[in-house]
Amino acid sequence: MRIPHSVTKVTDMMPPEITTAEETALDKALLDALNPLASAMRARATGLPEERMWDADPIDVTLSILTTWKVVDAEVKRLTAIAARTAGSYGASYEQLGAAWGITRQGARKKWPEAIDRSASAAETSFIELCGGSAELSRDPSSGGWRWTGQGADGTRDEADSASHYATKEEAAAHAGAFLKEHATDGR
Template identity: 75%
Template sequence: MGSFEITPEEQAQLDKALHDALNPLASALRSRSSGLPEERMWEADPIEVTLSVLAAWKVVDAEVKRLTAIAAGTAGSYGASYEQMGAVWGITRQGARKKWPEAVSRPAATAARTSGVFELCGGTAEVVPDPSSGGWRWTGRGADGTHGAAEAGASYATKEEAAAHAGAFLREHVPGRA
């Protein structure tokens, strides 16, 4: 990954663009708090004017943080790791995880989408993700040798629901059960 340093010319352009965007906001904030028209903002007490500018930067800072979190979430949704995001931001992997806790899917969530095999009443069943529906399906073999599966076209919303149906099938197919 390349360097994300900016040139002095780019820094000057960025400073100008930020100040150009900030001035109307600072003027509006100062006008609301003082009752002076926006065009007379700079005629007010210098402390009041500079506090208006500081208040405007606070608004910009909050918006930058919001947009940064969105950008981190987008990067995470495309597969970027906390290590990669931290490197870009100049912080550690742990720092990135703390800064944007929802940006990267947890490994546990990925594991939850994996197949699972279980045994019950002497039979075996497997639950698997159904890519066509986003749900879950099951197949099984009862202890009496009977094969079974979710009905054609059936898909269950959760892994646990598919496992419950598979478990019911296994309980019905025990040798000698009447």
């Protein structure tokens, strides 16, 4: 059963939790990676050799570690943006990116505005003709899902309602086809 994205709440988008053992291992790995970088950055800033980093005033040492975490934070943000763009290039929607990060669709769009190439998404359009009517299927740039608009053989025009974004082009085509069949002039 497909849940419309309008039903998703921020509280439903909880980030995945890690176990205490995983957190301990992650902390160790991050500290092991941080130490050589902090030593090198402190040595460049002070002119002292790396092995003397810990001999300085504790405030200076801890501030240099804080500065190093800032560098790491900027790098994590850069790598996160690359991951979001990569997911977007494979067809992930802002809704999906937000859910993965524990934020709303709008928050994901604000955080990674270039993650989804709207021009490429907008170019994805297909047409179907059925029962004397026709429908256009297109990818919705805001959600990444598919929508349809159509005109039945009897002249009735309709489209997917604003809350409907179908996961696949085939699903949108099925709904458009049902509309076209319902509005055929010869009862097909």
